[in-house]
Each structure stands twice: as structure tokens, then as C-alpha cells.
Amino acid sequence: MKKKANSLKTVQYANRIHDIRPSGLRKLFDLEYELSKSSDLKILSFGLGNLNIPVMPEIIEQLKKELNDPKSHSYTSNAGLLELRMAIVEKYRSQYQIDYNPEQVLVTSGCLEALFDTFLALVNPNDEILIPDPAFGYYRNQVQACGGKVISLPLNEHFELDCETINEAITSKTKILLLNFPCNPTGSVMSRQKMKNVIETANDAGVLIIADDAYEGLTYENHRHVCAAEFDQENVLILSSFSKTYCMTGFRIGYAIGSLNYIKPISLVHQLNTACASTPSQIAAKIALQSPPSIRNVMLKELANRRIEVIKAFTSIDGITLNYNPLGAFYIYPEISGTGMTGNQFSEYILNQAKIIVVPGNEFGDITTNNIRVSFGYLSVPEIIEAGFRLKNCLENV
Numbered sequence: 147m148k149k150k151a152n153s154l155k156t157v158q159y160a161n162r163i164h165d166i167r168p169s170g171l172r173k174l175f176d177l178e179y180e181l182s183k184s185s186d187l188k189i190l191s192f193g194l195g196n197l198n199i200p201v202m203p204e205i206i207e208q209l210k211k212e213l214n215d216p217k218s219h220s221y222t223s224n225a226g227l228l229e230l231r232m233a234i235v236e237k238y239r240s241q242y243q244i245d246y247n248p249e250q251v252l253v254t255s256g257c258l259e260a261l262f263d264t265f266l267a268l269v270n271p272n273d274e275i276l277i278p279d280p281a282f283g284y285y286r287n288q289v290q291a292c293g294g295k296v297i298s299l300p301l302n303e304h305f306e307l308d309c310e311t312i313n314e315a316i317t318s319k320t321k322i323l324l325l326n327f328p329c330n331p332t333g334s335v336m337s338r339q340k341m342k343n344v345i346e347t348a349n350d351a352g353v354l355i356i357a358d359d360a361y362e363g364l365t366y367e368n369h370r371h372v373c374a375a376e377f378d379q380e381n382v383l384i385l386s387s388f389s390k391t392y393c394m395t396g397f398r399i400g401y402a403i404g405s406l407n408y409i410k411p412i413s414l415v416h417q418l419n420t421a422c423a424s425t426p427s428q429i430a431a432k433i434a435l436q437s438p439p440s441i442r443n444v445m446l447k448e449l450a451n452r453r454i455e456v457i458k459a460f461t462s463i464d465g466i467t468l469n470y471n472p473l474g475a476f477y478i479y480p481e482i483s484g485t486g487m488t489g490n491q492f493s494e495y496i497l498n499q500a501k502i503i504v505v506p507g508n509e510f511g512d513i514t515t516n517n518i519r520v521s522f523g524y525l526s527v528p529e530i531i532e533a534g535f536r537l538k539n540c541l542e543n544v
């Protein structure tokens with residue numbers, strides 16, 4: 147006789163998610179919403195890695211037309227629309243002089259899916275994965291969910307990664323080195339020479355490089371992004387996204403590109419995970435890549451203006467220091483210990499006193515807990531100036 151399931155008993159959740167903390171960044175969405183209901187003062191959020199700049203109208207207009215074709219309403223192949231994969235291959239050829247073929251591209255639901263599929267496909271329990279500190283918090287959680295062991299690589303005072311740090315951390319169990327430049331949360335970038343040295347260091351140790359290039363399209367002061375695959379294509383896997391480069395965060399579209407040795411197993415996970423990325427989003431991404439680069443000029447100019455204002459607003463306050471002006475992404479990562487507070491205390495204080503949201507450094511690792519991440523993706527120049535006044539007022543009285 148079949149045993150009757152006990153409907154009152156709660157099933158234990160899996161060990162693999164035991165140590166996963168909910169993302170503090172997602173909580174900020176909820177907090178901003180809650181506060182905006184009860185506060186007279188507008189909440190000014192430097193919290194999220196989101197952009198409030200609309201997708202370029204050229205992309206939207208063309209997308210509307212293409213959505214009339216019923217083909218755009220169906221699944222695509224697991225790997226993604228061939229036209230999109232060809233456009234991605236062409237981007238790497240023209241921008242970085244790297245020759246890939248469309249079989250080496252896997253289109254995913256954002257870079258986040260590409261990251262998680264990759265870790266699921268490549269990480270065994272107790273494999274050691276080298277992750278810079280500070281870095282985008284999802285890396286740690288995703289690696290841990292796959293049973294991997296996270297080894298932190300402290301960035302230097304200019305928020306760069308030194309080869310000595312990598313060498314010291316490498317053991318016989320090291321499998322992957324994760325790179326994220328332009329960096330979330332620091333906005334730091336990698337020079338060509340540094341990238342070359344890092345790739346050589348990883349190659350010598352037989353370690354795979356995963357480069358999260360989500361912010362490759364957002365650089366300042368004429369810095370040109372250096373793609374890790376320019377130095378090696380066999381042992382460098384590039385993961386990237388349309389979210390930031392084309393203000394398409396809500397479209398959830400990204401990709402992995404690299405050697406078939408890696409793309410094939412990652413595709414197996416992707417197939418189980420989502421079958422294929424959303425077809426309308428794939429079409430939008432294809433249109434974005436086929437459009438002239440000048441369609442991004444307005445957004446780039448806006449972000450460059452915001453960057454200047456945000457640096458001014460935060461560095462004019464006693465106790466806040468910024469040793470590094472970002473050359474990429476849309477974040478600054480100032481140190482605030484001169485105010486007598488930790489990153490957590492500071493964030494809480496300015497939220498209560500000035501209705502300003504920033505993210506404490508402990509969201510990005512264990513080392514830079516006296517820093518805060520300030521995103522300029524979501525506030526206009528006048529709002530940043532207003533935030534600067536509010537900060538001055540509330541911090542003068544600390």
C-alpha cells in the first residue's frame with residue numbers, strides 16, 4: 147500500500163542553498179518602494195546597478211516592426227537566433243580582431259544566466275574559484291550553490307588585480323579565475339599590459355579565465371576596453387550582456403562566447419535551464435548590434451556627465467575619500483571611514499537622515515567594509531546635485 151504523504155510537514159530545502167544570502171541589492175528595490183510611500187522627501191537612490199536611460203528609440207522602432215512577424219513569437223534554437231550569433235561574432239571581429247564562429251556563441255537570459263550555467267557546467271565540489279574582492283556579489287553565491295570554494299583575491303589600492311595576488315592564491319585545486327573589468331563595484335578597468343600578464347599567469351597554472359564583460363561598452367576618458375580573449379581564446383571564456391551597454395537591463399539578454407570545449411557543456415545546462423533566451427529580446431539584441439555605434443552617444447554623454455557630478459558631490463564631503471575615479475561601468479566606490487562610520491552604518495545613517503540610498507561595501511566581499519558603492523545609473527544630474535546638498539547637510543552634524 148502506498149504511504150500517504152504527510153501534508154503538514156515542510157520539506158527541507160537543499161543543502162546547496164544553505165549558505166546563500168538574499169541579495170542586498172534586490173532588497174534595495176523593495177526598500178526604495180516602501181520608503182517612497184511614507185516619505186515627503188523624494189528618495190534618491192544611488193543603490194541599483196540599473197539604468198533609467200531608455201533603450202535607444204532606433205532599436206525600439208525596429209523591434210516593433212519585427213514583432214509583427216509570428217516567427218518572433220516562437221522558441222529559437224537552444225544556442226539562440228543565428229542572426230544574433232552572427233552579429234555577436236562580427237562584433238568581436240571588428241572590435242577586438244578576434245575570429246569566432248557562431249557555434250561558439252551561446253545566447254542566454256542575461257549575463258547572470260551565462261554565469262550560473264557556466265559554474266553549473268564546470269565547477270565540482272571543492273574546486274577553488276578565484277574571485278576578486280570586492281566584486282559583484284552574485285559570483286560568490288553562484289559558486290557556493292555549485293559546491294565550489296570561493297577564494298578571495300583582494301584588489302590593490304587602485305582597485306586593480308595584481309599577478310602576485312593571483313599567484314599566491316593558486317593551488318592544485320584552482321580551476322577558474324574570474325575577471326570583472328570594468329568592475330562592479332569600483333568602476334576600475336584593466337590595462338592592456340596588466341591583462342596580458344594576468345592571462346599568462348593563469349595559463350601557466352592551467353587555470354581557466356572567465357571574463358565577465360557586462361560593462362565592456364561603458365568606459366570614460368578614452369579608455370578602450372581590453373577583452374581578455376585578445377590574448378588567448380582557448381582558455382578564456384567571455385560572458386557578456388546587453389543590459390548595460392544598451393540600457394536593456396529588463397530585456398534579460400546576454401551570452402557566452404569561447405572555445406567549444408566550454409560552450410558545449412554550458413549549452414547543456416542552458417538547455418535544461420531556459421531552452422532559449424526570450425525571442426523578442428534576442429531580436430532586440432540583434433537590432434542593437436546591427437545599428438550604427440553612434441546610437442549610443444546620447445546615453446554615453448549622459449553617463450559621462452553624471453560621473454563628473456557624482457564624483458564632485460561625494461568628494462566635497464569631509465571624511466569621504468575617493469582614491470580612484472572610475473574609468474568604466476557607472477559606479478564610484480569611495481571610502482567613508484573618515485566620517486567615523488562603517489559602510490553599513492553610513493548607508494543606514496544617510497538613508498534615515500537624507501533619504502539617500504547607497505550600498506555598503508560588505509555586499510561585495512569581506513575586505514572593503516568601509517567603502518560604499520554609489521551608482522550613477524539611476525539619477526539625473528540635477529538629482530545628483532540635490533543629493534550632494536542633502537549629504538553635506540546631514541553629515542556636517544555627525
Ligand SMILES: Cc1ncc(COP(=O)(O)O)c(C=O)c1O
Pocket residue numbers: 195255256257258259282326330358360386387388389395398399400
Ligand atoms: C558585473 C556584473 N555582471 C553581470 C551582471 C548581470 O547582468 P545581466 O543583466 O546581463 O544578467 C551584473 C548586473 O548588475 C553585473 O554587475
